[in-house]
Every structure is written in C-alpha cells, then in structure tokens.
Amino acid sequence: MWGIIATWRMAVEGITKAKEELESGGDAGNAIETAIREVEDFPYYKSVGYGGLPNEEMEVELDAAFMDGNTLSIGAVAAIKDFANPVSIAKRLAKEKVNNVLVAEGAEKFAHKEGFERKNMLTDRAKIHYRKRVKELSQEIKPYSGHDTVGMVCLDQSGKMTAATSTSGLFMKKKGRVGDSPIVGSGFYADSEVGGASATGLGE
Ligand code: GLY
Numbered sequence: 210m211w212g213i214i215a216t217w218r219m220a221v222e223g224i225t226k227a228k229e230e231l232e233s234g235g236d237a238g239n240a241i242e243t244a245i246r247e248v249e250d251f252p253y254y255k256s257v258g259y260g261g262l263p264n265e266e267m268e269v270e271l272d273a274a275f276m277d278g279n280t281l282s283i284g285a286v287a288a289i290k291d292f293a294n295p296v297s298i299a300k301r302l303a304k305e306k307v308n309n310v311l312v313a314e315g316a317e318k319f320a321h322k323e324g325f326e327r328k329n330m331l332t333d334r335a336k337i338h339y340r341k342r343v344k345e346l347s348q349e350i351k352p353y354s355g356h357d358t359v360g361m362v363c364l365d366q367s368g369k370m371t372a373a374t375s376t377s378g379l380f381m382k383k384k385g386r387v388g389d390s391p392i393v394g395s396g397f398y399a400d401s402e403v404g405g406a407s408a409t410g411l412g413e
C-alpha cells in the first residue's frame with residue numbers, strides 16, 4: 210500500500226510524478242521531495258517557489274519544511290531567498306541533530322555550503338502583480354486568494370510516512386514574516402504509526 214495527498218490543483222503534476230516512484234517501491238522522503246520540487250519549479254504558481262509572489266520589498270522569501278514520520282526528525286527553512294528548491298534544503302536539514310531549522314541568511318549560508326542550486330526566484334510576472342498591488346495599497350492585504358501553500362503527506366510501501374510544505378507565504382508580507390508552513394505541529398506533521406497532516410490558508 211502507498212499513497213500521497215496534497216493541497217490544491219497546483220500539486221497534480223508533482224504527485225503524478227511521485228506516484229511512479231511510490232508504485233515501484235520508492236521512498237516516501239524522496240517521492241514527496243520530487244512532488245514538491247515540481248510545484249516549486251513551475252513559474253505560474255504564484256504562492257510557491259519560482260514565480261512566488263514577493264514581500265513588500267519585492268523580494269521572494271520562501272518557507273519550506275520536511276518531516277520523516279519514522280524518526281520524527283524535521284528540517285525547515287524560513288525567509289530564504291535565491292534558492293531554487295527550499296524543500297530539498299529542508300529535507301537535508303532533517304538529517305541534522307541540531308540546527309535543523311534555519312532562517313534567512315543562515316539558511317542561505319547553509320544551502321550555499323551544501324551546494325544547492327541558486328536561482329533568482331522573482332519572475333517578470335510576479336513583478337507585474339507586485340506593481341499592481343502597490344497601486345491598490347489602500348485595500349486591506351489578504352492572502353493570495355485561491356492558491357496557497359503546497360502541503361503533502363506521503364506513505365510508501367514500507368509504511369514510512371512523510372510530510373512536507375513549501376510556500377512564498379503571504380503576498381506583500383513584511384520582510385522576515387514567517388507563517389505556519391515551516392513550523393512543526395502548525396504547518397505539518399507526520400508519524401508513520403499514526404498519520405500525517407498539513408495546513409494551508411493564512412498562517413497567522
Ligand atoms: N500558510 C502559508 C502562510 O501563511 O505563510
């Protein structure tokens with residue numbers, strides 16, 4: 210038995226790829242990473258990874274997390290800039306016994322040292338949305354409606370369960386703002402003996 214469940218339409222291509230791995234006996238950690246990377250790499254999803262909507266300083270700051278339900282180990286990054294796949298950095302951090310949740314420059318320094326791919330995550334399309342929103346600033350700031358965090362829970366044939374999240378968070382957020390997605394027990398959880406969960410919506 211295996212399975213993978215995710216938030217929003219944006220996850221379909223990712224979980225379709227992960228399904229192939231899981232069907233052939235692949236690991237739930239690798240499969241969930243494959244699935245979330247697919248969402249992070251797609252430029253037209255406005256709330257995750259490349260093409261994610263920027264903060265009020267027009268910077269794309271990303272949050273992501275990973276949890277292994279066998280060991281209950283977690284890794285997370287928050288407010289990280291200029292790296293292509295925050296979920297992979299979070300998964301790598303889950304191998305650390307300490308210092309496994311890193312933010313901003315600390316997360317970027319770790320990712321650079323570990324050789325993760327650098328990328329300017331701000332697209333021209335996101336800049337257009339930003340400029341339009343600046344014009345509308347008299348209105349109340351709301352989370353980008355209809356699309357949000359990608360969160361997934363995955364089970365492989367060995368019975369291992371994982372959970373992972375990735376998001377650019379609230380559009381026009383304050384620099385350094387962190388929502389629920391990289392916070393264990395808030396944005397995600399997985400225990401192979403019990404089950405898994407992931408949250409979406411306004412993180413506050
Ligand atoms: N749930 C995503 C966020 O609020 O950052």
